[in-house]
Amino acid sequence: xxxxxSLIVGGIIGWLAGMVVGKDVPGGIIGNIIAGFxxxxxxxxxxxxxxxxxxxxxxxxxxxxxxxxxxxxxxILRGFRKAS
Numbered sequence: 799x800x801x802x803x804s805l806i807v808g809g810i811i812g813w814l815a816g817m818v819v820g821k822d823v824p825g826g827i828i829g830n831i832i833a834g835f836x837x838x839x840x841x842x843x844x845x846x847x848x849x850x851x852x853x854x855x856x857x858x859x860x861x862x863x864x865x866x867x868x869x870x871x872x873x874i875l876r877g878f879r880k881a882s
Contacts, residue, residue: 803853808834811855815864821872833871837864 812830815837816823823829838855841863849858 800853804835804855805831807853807855808832808838810834811837811857811860811864812868814861815868818861818865819868819872821868823868824871824875833864833867834860837861837867839863840867 809827809831812823812833812835815833816830823833825832834855838860841859841861842856843863845859845862847856847859849856851857
């Protein structure tokens with residue numbers, strides 16, 4: 799059951815990051831989950847493991863890390879679209 803909660807919380811974090819940035823995460827639900835997990839890792843790496851925790855995610859660093867990840871992805875994908 800813990801893994802299922804991690805997937806759900808990761809997806810919500812990725813979705814929130816996409817909403818804040820105003821860009822859809824490529825890949826739909828799977829993309830949101832991946833953005834949530836990678837963003838949480840990135841946020842914990844940069845900001846540490848502080849704030850409220852849900853399903854082993856430190857929510858504030860996870861959301862901030864996911865926002866940074868979505869911004870980077872949107873810039874990279876925009877560069878690929880202009881190059882085509």
